[in-house]
Amino acid sequence: MVHTRMSDPQAPMILMRRIEKSFGPVLANRSASLEIWSGEIHALVGENGAGKSTLMRILAGLYKPDAGLVEVNGQNVTGWSTADAIAASVGMVHQHFMLVPTLTVAENVVLGREPKRGLAIDMARALLEVQELAQQFGLDIDARSCVRDLSVGVNQRVEILKTLFRGARILILDEPTAVLSPPEILDLWKVLRHLRDGGGTIILITHKLDEVMDVTDRITVMRQGETTSRMKTSETTPAEIARAMVGRDVVLQHAGSGGWGIGSGAGEGANNSPAPIPYSQSVSIMPSPQPTTELPPALRAPLLEVQNLVVAGANRPRAVDGVTFSIHPGEILGIAGVEGNGQTELIEALAGLRSVVSGTIILGSREVTQASVRERSAAGLSHIPEDRQRRGLVLDYSVGDNLILGDQHEFTRGSRLDRGRITSNAEAKISHFDVRPPDSLLPVRALSGGNQQKVVIAREMGGEFSVLLASQPTRGVDVGAIEFIHAQLRAARAQDKAVLLVSAELSEILALSDRIAVMYGGRIAAIVSRADASKEFLGSLMTGATAA
Template sequence: MTAPPAIELKGISKSFGPVQANKDISIRVMPGTIHGIIGENGAGKSTLMSILYGFYKADKGEIFIKGKKAHIPDSQAAIAAGIGMVFQHFKLVENFTVLENIILGAEDGRFLKPSIAKARRSLIELAEDYGLHVEPDALIQDIGVGMQQRVEILKALYRQADILILDEPTGVLTPAEADQLFRILDRLREEGKTIILITHKLREIMDTTDTVSVMRRGEMTATVKTSETSPAELAELMVGRKVLLRVDKQPAKPGEVVLDIKNLHVRDEKGVERLKGIDLQVRAGEVVGIAGVAGNGQSELLEVLGGYADGTGSITVNGQSLDLTGKNSDGQSRRARGIAHVPEDRQREGLIMDFAAWENVAFGYHNDAAYRSGILMNNAAIREDAEGKMERFDVRPPNPKLAAKNFSGGNQQKIVLAREIERNPDLLLIGQPTRGVDIGAIEFIHEQIIALRDKGKAVLLVSVELDEIMALSDRIAVMFDGHIMGERLPDQTDEKELGLLMAGITDTDKPHSVEEVQQNLSFAGGDQGA
C-alpha cells in the first residue's frame, strides 16, 4: 500500500491587499524525499511555506499532513504536527547558548535545569545520528553561520519534526558549509525525514532533490522529477523565457592601472590583523575577482577601499593617493574620487530599509547639484531620477515610493546597483553581487558588471561563489588568512586549484587530503561549522 503524501496542499490562495502572493496552489510532497521549490524572488515560495508553518493564514485552501486534514493556525500547531522550519534569517538569541536556544519555547516545566539536562542528552544522540555536532555551551554570537544553521536544524529535530522546511539555506553559507549542509540533508532523508528545500540555485536543486516544483508570479507552473529535467528547462519555467546560464562576454582589453594597492595592512577593532601586506592592481577595462572562504580578509579589503575602515600602506586610484585614516578616508571622499561601492550586506550597508526607494537612490550622492535646489534637497528631481533608474534596472514593482524593506532581495540589490553603476565610476567595488538573488536577476546583474567593464571601467569583485568568480573575472586573486596566495587566469585554472589556494596551499600540483584542506580552512577561521 502506497504511503500518503507527507504534505499535501490543495487550492491554497493568499493575498496581501491588492497583491496576490499565492494563486490556487496545489502540491504533494512524498515522505522520505527532498522536494525542491524554486522560483524568482517574489514568486510566492516563502509565503506558501509560511502558510504551512502557521505564520500566515490562507484565504482559501486545505492542508493535509500524512493524509489527514490539518488546521494550522500558528507555528505551535505546525510544530505539534511534526513540521519544523529553518528560516533564511535565523531565529536565534545571540547571547544565549546553543542549549538554551534549542530548549527555548520547549521547556518541560517551570524549572530550566531538568530541561537543559534533557536537551543535552538529546543533543548528543542527534549529533551521533545525523552528524550535527555542535558545542552545547557555546554562545550563538561566538559561532559561525554554518554552525548556527545546525542549531536551527537541531531545534526542529529536538521538537521531533518529521518534516523540515529550509528557506534559502545556503544564502549565508560558504561553499564548504553548503556542501556539509547537503551531506546532513542526505542523512536526514536516509533516516526517513521529509525535506522541503526552497532555493533559487539550480545546481543545488539538481544535485540534492528528488522532485522539484516551480513557481512563477504566485502560481505553480510545474512539478517534475529532478532526474527528468535540466537546469535550462527549470530556468525557463521560473522566468517564463529562455535564460542564458553563462556569462556572454568578449575578451577584456585592460588599460591603465586604476587601482594600485601596496603593502596594505588592516586591523579590526580588537587589534587582530585582518590584512597582512596586500599587493594588488586593477586596470581599466577588467574585472579582478577575489576568491576565498568568507572571513579571510575580503570584507576588510572592501571596507578600507570603500572608506569604512582604516588601514596602513599605500592605495592609489588613477595615480592619486587615497587617505587611509582621518576625515578624508570616508565613503564620501571615496565617491568624490570616482569609486562606487556595492557592499556585501545590502540591508545593513547598502540601504536604509525603512526609507523609500527614491531616498535610497540618492544616499551618498545627496549633495550632487542635480539633487539640490539652492540649499534644499530637490525631492522631485530625486524621485524622477529614481523612476528612470528603476525602469532601466527592471526593479519590481517600479514604485519609488515603496520602502526598501518591501522589495524582494533581488530587487533591493538592483536598487543599490542602479545607484552605484549609473554614477559611471572609474572603479566599482562590488561584494557578493548575487547573494540571495534569483536566476533572472543574476543574469541581469552579470550583464551590468560586464557592460561597465566594456566601457573601460575597473571592477573589483568579491564573491564566495566560485562559479561566479570564474565566469565574471578576467583575473582571479585568491585570499587566505589576510594574504593573497596567488593570481590565476580563469581559462588556465579550475575550481580544484582555486580551492587549494583558498585553503592556503600554494603547492597545487601536489596531491592533498581532504583532512589537510579542512584543517587549513579551520585555521583561517573561514570554514565555520563545516
C-alpha cells in the same frame, strides 16, 4: 488549529491547495499549490517575488493564508501557529537571518528550549549540546561566540543548527548554500541525504540549478505567485527549469565542475553595448565588447591598489593580514574563499566602513586609506555590500529613498529634498533594473530578497563610477536576475572599469573573473589567471591547502 483525519499512506506528506496570500495591494500567492512526499528532497524554484518564501512561511506557521488548504501528514493544519509547526517537527531556515545579535550562538540555538538545572538555565549543558550537534553535522561554529560578531556565512550555519536542534523532520531551507564553500556544500548534501534516507523530508528553496540537479528528487516551479510546473529532477534539464521559472529562454553555461552558471566564461558573455543593459534586453547574450584601449589591462595603470593591508576584525587583530593586490581598467578580479576568512573586513575597509590598522589603499592616483565613504564615492568608488539589509538598505525607507542613499546631497532643492527628482530617478531605475513591484513609494522591506538586491544594484551601478566593489552581488536572486547582473558586471569591465568581485559561488567567480585570488586566514593564498583556475584547485586553496 489542527484538524485530524486518517492518514493515507499514498497521499503526500505535505499538501497545499489554492493558497491565497496578500500584503496590501501585493498578491504574493494566487491559487498556489504544492505536493511533497515523505522521504524526498523537493526543490521550490521561481523568480524573485514568485511567492516561494511566502508559501513556505505559511507552511511553517509564520503567516496565515487568506484562503486555501494546508495539510501535513493527513492533518488539516491551515492557519496553524509556529509552535504547532515546531511541535510537528517542521522547521524553516530563513534566507534573512532570524537571530538575536546580542546573544551567543548557543543561546540563539536553544532559545525557547533552554536546558534547565532546577529553575536555572544550564548554560554549560547548552554549550556542550550545541557544540556536539555542530560537530555532528560538520558545521564549523564556536558555540560561545556572540552572533553580532559573526560573518554572514557563520550566521547562516547558526540558522541551520537552530532548526536541527529542534528536531526538524520536515526541513525548509531558504537559499541554504549562499555562503558555503564547495566542500561545505557537499557536507550539507550528505546531511540532507542522510535525513531523507531516514524518512525526513526536505524542501529546498534555491536559485542554483546545479543544486537542483545534484540533490533533489522533484521540482515545483512558481511564477508570479502561482504554481506553474511540477517535474521529476531526473526527467528535466537546467534549461527547462530556467525556462519554466522566467517564461523565456535563459543563456546557461556549464563551467565544467564549476556547475551551471549564467552566460559564458570569462571574457565572453557581456551584452554588445557598453552602456548599462536594461533587464528586458539581457536575454540574448553576445560576446564581450573589448576595452576601449588596445593595451591589455596588466600594462595599464591600476585603478585600485591595495598594499600590505592589515585590518582588525571583531575577534581577530589581523582579520586581513598583509593583503596586496591591484586591479586594472577593464578587469574583474574575483576573490574566492569560505566566509569568515577576511573578505568582509577587506571590502569594508576598502569602502571606508572599517578602519585600517596599516597599509595603503590607492584609488586611481589618490591615496584614500583614511578617506571617508563620501570622499571615496566622489573619487569613483561604488560598493555593493554583502548584507543588503544591514549595509545596503534602510528597510523602513521607500524604494525611491533607498535609491539615493549616499547621494541625498545630489537630490536637493535649497535645503530640502527634491521629491520630484527622487521620483523620476526611482522610476527610471525601477524600470531599467526590473524592480518588482514597480512602486517607488513602497517600503523596501515589503520587497522580496531578490528585489531588494536589485534596488542596491540599481543604486550602485546606475551612476558614474570607476571602481566597483561587488560583494555577493547575486546572493538570493533568480536565474534571470543573475543573467542581468552578470551582464552589467561584464559591461562595466568593457567600459574600462575595475571590478573587485567577492563571491561564495565558484561558478560565478569562474564565469566572470579575469584573475582569481583565494583568501584563507586573512591572507591571499594565491592569485591565478582564469585559464589556470579550476573548481578543484580553488576549492583546495579555500580549505587551507598550499598552492604548488
